[in-house]
Amino acid sequence: MLGLKTVVLECKDIPQLLDFYGQLLKWPVVYNIDTFVRIQSKDTGMCIAFQYDEDYIPPVWPSQVGKQQMMSHLDFGVSDKDEMEAATKKAIELGAKVTEEQYGDGEWITLVDPAGHPFCFVLWD
Template sequence: MTVARFRSVVLDCPDPRALARFYAGVAGGVPEDDDPDWVVLQVPGGGPRLSFQRAPGYAPPEWPRADRNSQQFHLDFDAGTTWEEVEEAEKKVLALGARALHADDKQDFRVYADPAGHPFCLCRIDPI
C-alpha cells in the first residue's frame, strides 16, 4: 500500500524561469511560469514534473564533493543506445548552457552541471 503518489522533483535555483527553459530544452515540455519564484515543467510522456523554486542565497552543489555543498541527488536522462547518440545529446546540452563535469567512455554515463550547478547525467542505455 502506497502512502502518496510521486509528484515532482523540485530544484532550488537563483532563476527558476531560466532553469526551467534549460530543462525544457533537454527533456521537452513547456514551462508553466506564471510565478517568477516557482516554475513547473511537465515532461512529455507522463512522468513526474520538474519544478524550480527561487532560493535566495543559493549555493550550487560541488560535484563530486562529499564534505560540503555536495550534490544531494542528480537527474539521469536516457540519451540513446549508442555513444554517437550520447555525443549528439552532449552537443545539445552544452549548447543549452550545461557544463561537462566527467566523461569516461568506460562507463555508460557522462556527468554535466546545469546552468545553476546541479549535476545530471546523460546515460547510454542498453537496447531491450
C-alpha cells in the first residue's frame, strides 16, 4: 500500500527544528542519527523529519523572482479560531514568525518556523 509517511525538512540546525516541532506538536523522536531525526504522531503515525543540509537556504515567502523558492509547506488543521489563536501564540513563543503577507480571510494563518520553512494553521471542516 502506497501512502505518505514522512515529510522531510532540510535545515542547518536539527536541534532547533526538533525543539520547535517537538514542543509544538508534542510528538516523540522515533529515529535519531547525527544528520537525520524523525518525530511521529502517536495518533496518526504521520512523521516529520529533519535532515541536515550544510547548504540549506531558507525560502522567501511569498515567492519572489530570483530568490530561494519555497518547495512545499506544512498545513496543520485546527478546529476553530480559538484553537488557531492558541496554536499561533504557542508557535510564536517557540520561535516562529507570522508572515507579513496573509491570505485566506482568516481561514488560515501563515507563519515561518525558526529555519524559515513556511507553515499554516488551517480551519478544517
